[in-house]
Amino acid sequence: MSRRIVIIQGHPDPETGHFCHALAAAYERGAEAGGHAVRRICVATLDLPILRTPADWESGAPPGAARSCQEDIAWADHLVVLYPLWLGSMPALLKGFFEQVFRPGFAVAKSGSASGWASMLKGKSARIVVTMGMPALVYRWYFGAHSLKSLERNILGFVGIGPIRESLVGMVASPDPSRRERWLAKMERLGGQGR
Template sequence: MSTARTVVVIQGHPDPDGRHFCHALADAYAQGAEAAGHSVRRIDIGRLDFPLLRNREEWTDGTPPEAIRQCQEAIGAADHLVIVYPLWLGTLPALLKGFLEQVLRPGFAIEGPSPRGLWRRLLKGKSARIVVTMGMPALVYRLWYRAHSLKNLERNILKFCGIGPISESLVGTVEGRAAAREKWLARMRTYGRDAR
């Protein structure tokens, strides 16, 4: 890709330790992007301090905590988002979901509804890649479980805010062979280089 882009890498593993394969995948993507001249901002949700929202009023009328406001600034300035997370109990970790609820508020991500019940999508023009690690083979998740939670994140959260196109990388059997891990890290560096 010839044009430099602004990329935000959202590390969605809730453990701030940094030793998980999700962290290595996010690092590889960021390294590839930076080496190609793209501007990269990183958000590690495991290191953020924010409360979970408990009612509609907190979501619509509440003031985001400073850490969330800074994340909104980074996401607002981005051309491309990368969200990396492990599949936990068939979906994204609760802390990542709580982060998305905090960040993607009315006035920032959406606006409305209009008198006809429609929402205005405020994050149009941004693309995304979702990277999901899992213990099961990716094909089992896609065919047997129909990638239900991934589709929910794509359609009901990101696309609802106007983000698209959205690419996905399903990293199955994450505890598998070292050679397979190295291939995934190389693939992430390539995706980062192309900011896709």
């Protein structure tokens, strides 16, 4: 089954030499070879101001760059979010992206539910790909993967996206090239499957 996929490159550096960019390119190659339609969002190239008040978020009037991203996300069946782990979490630029794009009227709506919000992005799935210098098992088991869980539950899950799968890529600075090649091959396979 062909899918519509949006790859959200969350690395804050627009230079394409980072492993996050190589992983995104491998996923895209696999997805296109698998017959899926792909669009890309590079967060580092977007001009998005920081939201400073709840009123700014609730105004529902995002800047032009955010509206374009909303159109891509509305089009998609599946989102792939890639980012490097910085200070134990996603880079601030990526968090700011979600704040601008997942606004009321697009991602959520006021409701009479217990939370006060209704999720508007139901029916979409996601894969989160996180790169890090430490072993992935240390991040998952010792640190509890707290920032990943926050993205899954408090951002993507809050707006209705699910299921959400994850790929934790540890030891990215390893001098062993076979480690990187295995991850690139895995991303290409996942892209081909649209997962």
